[in-house]
Every structure is written in structure tokens, then in C-alpha cells.
Amino acid sequence: xxxLNRPASETQITHGQRLWLYILATVIMILLVAPTVIxxxxxxxxxxxxxxxxxxxxxxxxxxxxxxxxxxxxTWTSLxxxxxxxxxxxxxxxAAAYGxxxxxxxxxxxxxxLLITPIMIPVILIAIAAFYVFVQIRMVNSxxxxxxxxxxxxxxxxxxxxxxxxxxxxxxxxxxxxxxGASRFTAFMDVTLPxxxxxxxxxxxxxxxxSFDEVIVxxxxxxxxxxTLTRNMFxxxxxxxxxxxxxxxxxxxxxxxxxxxxxxLFRKSRD
Amino acid sequence: xxxGSEARANETVLLKQSRRExxxxxxxxxxxxxxxxxxxxxxxxxxxxxxFLADDGSFSLEHYNRMLESKAYGRIFMTTFEVSxxxxxxxxxxxxxLAYFLSQLSPRMAALCMLTVLLPFWTxxxxxxYAWLVLLQRKGLINSWAIDLGLWDExxxxxxxxxxxxxxxxxxxxxxxxxxxxxxMKAISADYLKASSNLGxxxxxxxxxxxxxxxxxGLFAGALIVFVLCLxxxxxxxxxxxxxxxxxxxxxxxxxxLFFNWGAASALGVVLLVITLAILLAASRLLKLDNVLGGGx
Numbered sequence: 001x002x003x004l005n006r007p008a009s010e011t012q013i014t015h016g017q018r019l020w021l022y023i024l025a026t027v028i029m030i031l032l033v034a035p036t037v038i039x040x041x042x043x044x045x046x047x048x049x050x051x052x053x054x055x056x057x058x059x060x061x062x063x064x065x066x067x068x069x070x071x072x073x074x075t076w077t078s079l080x081x082x083x084x085x086x087x088x089x090x091x092x093x094x095a096a097a098y099g100x101x102x103x104x105x106x107x108x109x110x111x112x113x114l115l116i117t118p119i120m121i122p123v124i125l126i127a128i129a130a131f132y133v134f135v136q137i138r139m140v141n142s143x144x145x146x147x148x149x150x151x152x153x154x155x156x157x158x159x160x161x162x163x164x165x166x167x168x169x170x171x172x173x174x175x176x177x178x179x180x181g182a183s184r185f186t187a188f189m190d191v192t193l194p195x196x197x198x199x200x201x202x203x204x205x206x207x208x209x210x211s212f213d214e215v216i217v218x219x220x221x222x223x224x225x226x227x228t229l230t231r232n233m234f235x236x237x238x239x240x241x242x243x244x245x246x247x248x249x250x251x252x253x254x255x256x257x258x259x260x261x262x263x264x265l266f267r268k269s270r271d
Numbered sequence: 272x273x274x275g276s277e278a279r280a281n282e283t284v285l286l287k288q289s290r291r292e293x294x295x296x297x298x299x300x301x302x303x304x305x306x307x308x309x310x311x312x313x314x315x316x317x318x319x320x321x322x323f324l325a326d327d328g329s330f331s332l333e334h335y336n337r338m339l340e341s342k343a344y345g346r347i348f349m350t351t352f353e354v355s356x357x358x359x360x361x362x363x364x365x366x367x368x369l370a371y372f373l374s375q376l377s378p379r380m381a382a383l384c385m386l387t388v389l390l391p392f393w394t395x396x397x398x399x400x401y402a403w404l405v406l407l408q409r410k411g412l413i414n415s416w417a418i419d420l421g422l423w424d425e426x427x428x429x430x431x432x433x434x435x436x437x438x439x440x441x442x443x444x445x446x447x448x449x450x451x452x453x454x455x456m457k458a459i460s461a462d463y464l465k466a467s468s469n470l471g472x473x474x475x476x477x478x479x480x481x482x483x484x485x486x487x488x489g490l491f492a493g494a495l496i497v498f499v500l501c502l503x504x505x506x507x508x509x510x511x512x513x514x515x516x517x518x519x520x521x522x523x524x525x526x527x528x529l530f531f532n533w534g535a536a537s538a539l540g541v542v543l544l545v546i547t548l549a550i551l552l553a554a555s556r557l558l559k560l561d562n563v564l565g566g567g568x
Contacts, residue, residue, distance in 0.1 A: 009375060011464055013474035025372035028365055029387040032445065035402040036394050050405050052412050092302040099299030111300055115307060121547055122503025124520035125540045128527060129314030152310050155303055213395035215506050230397050237401060237510050249398040260393045
């Protein structure tokens, strides 16, 4: 028990005196992760009801999911929407972040704030506003409308991630390339972009997830053959607690945690 | 030609070039700005206009008047603020010790423990809400374990009410508080703490007089983000509230989906937007939001 009496910080407080903090923080961390993780074993239950631990294991609910054309179609819609959102939001967000970061134009500050607003104002407002316009121009339930609305929600995240990366990047490197005769575009592609590539990848993954996990906008502007997975899940949740949802949730947890691990690996390789 | 006028001519050319480049750089942002203008700003402006139209198409304040007069709308705003305040308060109580704990760890341990904050942050909000529904329901895990352990005899009503909504929302919002708070705690120089204890202060004195005040900007920033996001919450109260917790965004949805009343929905949306922007504006005067959102230079 030597460790308990050792000082834990500059203030000479010992680990023993801090034991309560360690216990409290551990409990909070367990509470943060446990609810999500506990769904995973429950999804392998053979029973009609959700049990933990399941008395009998089976893949019944996964089969139910895979054999349902509606769920499969919704999954494809969500994957496509996520992919296209990533393809739209990442390049235009990166270009905007770079332009606004380098320029000393007085308007750049205002534009930055404008591009950040979609994550600060209530999503419901963006959802009904987009819905209203899409109704007028007959774009409700279209993939294009969904992607463009999701891209707006993803843009702020791309902007924040890329701006942070540019801040830690030494702009003199780009200057050096340009003084050696490279155009601004070449200098960006050959010098700056390779330096911030992991942040760009993180931004891309974040845009994908923003669209893939989004419920409210999808509820309004997607539908019919283009219903997203989350929209169908939300509607199913309001009716009953179907164990199929547990299996879909498990798949979504696996997707998001593998993307999280990817970004952590990016960070490692950057350091 | 004198050297002076040549230099001046050069200067004008250079100035012109740099101005052109400023515009070109700003132009890089134009696709993003145009998208946001067309898909968000203009439509929201349109809603603003709709909110001042009566059913017959004439200009009127009837939707706003109804909001002021109707008790139901008053209750909805009260609920929205109540839920947002309670969620923010609980997030502070739970998040502060966690962020403090994380800030005291070695980089390797901190990165590992940070995963427990990031994993829920990255997991779909709907999935987490569903998980709480499964855990908290009448025959759910928490009730059945508690009865097995003899903590309570009858299944408690943990979900489809305010309690369930709060549990779910605190769980979802906690990372939004912990991440900025952790950042500001990490930025506190250890020298201040060393100086304090060098001058004879005990650990708790150093914490309350030095560390805590220095961590307050991060705490305010995190609490602000949580509060503002809570104001517009929809999914979690809709699923875990069981119809007993009706927030503004849920009323907007039912105005459109059930009553096709765009005017009333727009008016509610405008009020929600104005409240949100007013809070953000007031807060940005009080503290530098840039540090949180990573903007600027």
C-alpha cells in the first residue's frame, strides 16, 4: 500500500486521500460505457424479450434483420447518404477552412461563424426549413435533398477539425514551397495537405457518422424508398421494443467504435 | 522615371495582387457558404416570414399571441427550460469530478480513460436512447436487478417520465461538458499549483483558490454548449419521456405532422431560435467562444 501514501500531484496530496475521486470517476466511466455495451449481448438472445444475460443464445434477430427487405434497404440508404455527405462536406469544408484561415480579409471571421451555426441552432429548425423548401421544389424523399441537408450539419465539424489542424501547421513551409516556384494550389497539395491528412480523414469520418446517425432531418426529408435506418428505428421505437432493434444497434455500435479506433490510430501516427 | 515613382507603381501592383488573392482565398469558402445560405439561411428566413402570416395569408401576430396566451405553450417552454437546466446541472456535478480525474492522469492513462468519454460521443444518439429504454423499462435490467437484490419490491417507474428523460439526456450530454472542461484543466500551468503549495496552502486550499477558478471558463463553455443543445432536444425526450415530457421541438414536429400548421410551427421555431441565439450572443460577450469552437487565428 506504498502507492496510497505517495504524492499524487504538485500539491503533495496522496493517492490515498484521492481514493474517493478514483472510485467516483471509475463509477462514472462505467456508467458512460455500460448502457451502450450491454445491448450487444442482449441482441444475441433467442427470446422474444430482451434479457441480460440471455438464457439462450441465437442469431434469430440478426436473421430477422437480414431477411427484412425494408431494413436492408434502409441500411443501404443510410450508408449511401453517409458516403455522399462525406464526399460533399469534406472537400468544401476543407477548402473553406483553408481559405478562411489563410486570408486576412475582414469578412473571414463572419463567414466562419456562419459556417459553424448549423451545430449551434436547434436541428429541428434546419429540418423543417429544409422540408418546407424541398416540398416546394419536389425534392422530399430524394437522396440529393437528404445529402445536401446532412452536409450542412457536417460542415461545422469539418471546419473545426481542419482549422485546428491548420493552427498547428507551420505556414512557413507552404511559403517556402511557393518561394521555390510552386503555385498556391501545388503548394497546398504537395506540402500542406500531406501534413494535415489525418485531420482530413478524421473530418471525413465525422461527416459520415453525422449523416449515418442523424434522426431529425431524416425524419422530415427522407421517406419511401429513401427512408434511412435511423428514421425506421425511431418509428419502430415509438411502437414497441423489438429485439431486432438491438441487433441493428449492435451493428451501429460496431461501425461507430471501429471508426473511433481508426481516428485514434490516425492521432497516434501523427504524434 | 524616378526611382520613387517606380517603387510606387510596384507597390500598387503588389497591393492589387494581394487584394486579388484575398478574394480568391475567400472564394474557396464560397461553395460551403452558398450551401449553408441556400439550404439553411434562406429557408429559415422563409419560416420567419411564414410565422407572421395568418391562415388567410394576411399579416398578423396571431401565432405569437396564441403562444403568449395559451397555457399549454407556456408549459412547453417551462418544461424545455426545466429539462435543460436540470440536465446542465447534473452534467456539471458528474462531469467536473470526471474531467478533474482525467486531467490528473498520465498522458497514456488519460488517453485510455478518455475512450470511455469518446465511445458514447461517437455512438448514435438513437442507439444510446434505445439502450436506456431497455435498461429502465418496467421489466428492464435495473428493475429486475434491484428487486433481486432487495433494493425495492415493486418495479419502479424509471422511464416514460421526467426521470428517464433526464437520465438519458445527462448520459448523452456529458461528453459535451467533459471535453472542453478537460481542455481548460490541462491548460492550467502546474507552476501555479506548485507556487501555492510552496506558500503553505494545503491541497484543498490550492484546489479551491487556484485550480477551480482557473477551470471556470472551460466549465462555463461546456455548460453553455450542453444547455443550448438541450433546448433543441427531440429524440431522447420523445422516446424516454413517454409523452409526459413535451419540449418545444416536439411541439413543432406535431404542429407539422399532425396539424399541418406551418405558421404555428414556424413561430415556435423562431422563438426557439431567438432564445438560442440570445444565449449564445450573451455568452460570447462573457467568454471567448473561439477557444471552444477552434475558430479564428
